[in-house]
Amino acid sequence: MNADTPGQSAPSQHFQEPQGPAAVVVLAAGAGTRMKSRTPKILHLLGGRSMVTHALDAARGLAPGRLAVVVRHERDRVAEHIVDHDPAAVIVDQDEIPGTGRAVEVALEALDADASGGRVSGTVVVTYGDVPLLTTALLKDLVAEHEAGGNAATVLTAVLDDATGYGRILRDEDGTVAGIREHKDATDEERTIREVNSGIYAFDADVLRDALKQVTTDNAQGEKYLTDVLAIARGAGGKVSALATTDRWQVEGANDRIQLQALAAEHNRRTVEAWMRAGVTVIDPATTWIDSTVTLAEDVTVKPNTQLHGATAVERDAVVGPDTTLTDCTVGEGATVKRTDGTKAEIGAGATVGPFTYLRPGTKLGAEGKIGAFYETKNAVIGRGAKLSHLGYAGDAEIGEGANIGCGNITANYDGVNKHRTQIGAHVRTGSNTVFVAPVTVGDGAYTAAGAIVRKDVPAGALALTVAPQRNAEGWTEANRAGSPSAAAAAEHRARAAQTSPATPTASSATPTEKEEGK
Numbered sequence: 001m002n003a004d005t006p007g008q009s010a011p012s013q014h015f016q017e018p019q020g021p022a023a024v025v026v027l028a029a030g031a032g033t034r035m036k037s038r039t040p041k042i043l044h045l046l047g048g049r050s051m052v053t054h055a056l057d058a059a060r061g062l063a064p065g066r067l068a069v070v071v072r073h074e075r076d077r078v079a080e081h082i083v084d085h086d087p088a089a090v091i092v093d094q095d096e097i098p099g100t101g102r103a104v105e106v107a108l109e110a111l112d113a114d115a116s117g118g119r120v121s122g123t124v125v126v127t128y129g130d131v132p133l134l135t136t137a138l139l140k141d142l143v144a145e146h147e148a149g150g151n152a153a154t155v156l157t158a159v160l161d162d163a164t165g166y167g168r169i170l171r172d173e174d175g176t177v178a179g180i181r182e183h184k185d186a187t188d189e190e191r192t193i194r195e196v197n198s199g200i201y202a203f204d205a206d207v208l209r210d211a212l213k214q215v216t217t218d219n220a221q222g223e224k225y226l227t228d229v230l231a232i233a234r235g236a237g238g239k240v241s242a243l244a245t246t247d248r249w250q251v252e253g254a255n256d257r258i259q260l261q262a263l264a265a266e267h268n269r270r271t272v273e274a275w276m277r278a279g280v281t282v283i284d285p286a287t288t289w290i291d292s293t294v295t296l297a298e299d300v301t302v303k304p305n306t307q308l309h310g311a312t313a314v315e316r317d318a319v320v321g322p323d324t325t326l327t328d329c330t331v332g333e334g335a336t337v338k339r340t341d342g343t344k345a346e347i348g349a350g351a352t353v354g355p356f357t358y359l360r361p362g363t364k365l366g367a368e369g370k371i372g373a374f375y376e377t378k379n380a381v382i383g384r385g386a387k388l389s390h391l392g393y394a395g396d397a398e399i400g401e402g403a404n405i406g407c408g409n410i411t412a413n414y415d416g417v418n419k420h421r422t423q424i425g426a427h428v429r430t431g432s433n434t435v436f437v438a439p440v441t442v443g444d445g446a447y448t449a450a451g452a453i454v455r456k457d458v459p460a461g462a463l464a465l466t467v468a469p470q471r472n473a474e475g476w477t478e479a480n481r482a483g484s485p486s487a488a489a490a491a492e493h494r495a496r497a498a499q500t501s502p503a504t505p506t507a508s509s510a511t512p513t514e515k516e517e518g519k
Contacts (some may be wrong), residue, residue, distance in 0.1 A: 020063035022122035025107040028129030029072035034256040036475040040074045042129040046264045048291025053085045054132035061136030070103040099223030105212040118207045127200045130253045137327050145243045146202035156200040166196035177240040180227035184220045198251035207233050332473045334436025400426035408433040
């Protein structure tokens with residue numbers, strides 16, 4: 001997320017970006033079994049994007065010479081997702097030897113063997129695919145600390161209240177880093193240490209390459225630990241340093257859904273706060289969720305219980321919410337959208353939507369238009385100032401400028417096999433409960449009467465009506481629903497009427513007859 005324009009990537013520059021580290025290696029091979037999911041851990045979503053895409057963007061922001069991603073679990077699915085997001089990323093397969101050390105080793109070997117880039121020389125940054133709140137800014141600080149000190153290795157650390165599960169930072173009396181002890185290998189005394197390894201490092205490439213050859217799997221897990229590189233580098237006379245961050249969220253990973261949700265909530269809190277600082281009014285941040293891919297203009301108002309997802313963009317002075325979910329929608333300047341569920345819909349400037357409205361893909365509402373209460377639209381283009389006020393359905397339709405569609409109108413667009421379009425012209429007025437049986441066209445300025453079933457095209461300026469004589473079958477309820485409350489009410493009414501008008505037939509003497517109104 002760009003600090004200047006929250007939710008957006010940093011704008012491209014016309015000048016040449018300064019060259020970053022020689023390489024970044026993103027470790028993304030884990031199975032993530034604690035997620036208990038068919039979806040690979042790093043593909044779980046946070047802020048509208050997968051964890052690994054957040055990590056890739058932070059890494060790519062360093063402008064590295066090369067970027068490698070190590071994969072293994074569900075290799076093809078993960079690799080495809082990564083390349084879709086970052087086509088320049090080098091996909092590296094981890095082999096049968098377990099451990100982060102081996103993962104980095106195979107990545108370095110693959111980059112060294114790449115004829116286009118040659119042997120890696122300089123700074124190599126190692127990060128992870130499940131650290132979604134990590135920022136480019138913190139990675140730049142790590143690289144700067146590493147290179148300014150001429151270090152063999154620099155580790156990013158954090159101090160946690162509960163360090164369970166994390167590797168502990170071991171320091172000498174002078175404060176330099178002596179090594180890292182994995183939690184499962186740590187002594188009881190070492191487990192009291194609160195400064196932990198984030199798993200994120202900057203290494204000198206030559207030091208890293210040589211040290212990895214010396215790392216073994218002689219530990220409790222039988223894995224080739226990357227953390228062992230620090231002790232080996234130090235033993236060879238290299239300087240090992242640490243950069244501590246006070247923002248623990250940037251180094252937090254997600255191993256299960258509880259941790260994922262905690263990260264998602266923190267990511268959302270930061271996103272919402274950034275938008276408020278950018279000039280957006282958020283009435284209730286606690287019930288507002290905004291994806292990192294959403295864009296909002298100044299003076300937008302977001303009301304409680306609102307979720308904005310995907311590529312949703314809201315223009316200045318628009319009001320969204322309460323109780324609204326928009327995905328990949330655009331909302332024009334000054335529009336109002338309340339209690340609405342919308343996907344891939346376009347809402348024009350000054351338009352109003354809701355309450356209790358369902359906008360399906362392909363809905364395009366013109367400026368100053370209205371889609372009101374309990375309305376559903378799909379693949380419908382609605383002209384400027386047109387109004388669909390309540391209780392209806394417009395699917396596969398084109399509705400002209402200034403049209404007013406009455407209550408209970410629907411487009412019958414599906415014949416059981418194919419979908420057909422309804423075209424309604426400008427300034428058409430339709431009566432309540434009109435049904436348009438597509439394909440059908442209604443000309444400009446036409447009217448429909450209440451209850452009309454429009455099966456044929458309506459010329460401009462015409463009135464379409466469906467007329468059938470009303471027939472009343474008197475006595476029907478008592479004859480056909482004897483013993484019901486309705487029959488009793490009818491009989492009581494007849495009795496009262498007989499008392500005031502003796503000529504009126506009683507219920508016992510009446511027989512069901514049919515009378516046409518007006519005859």
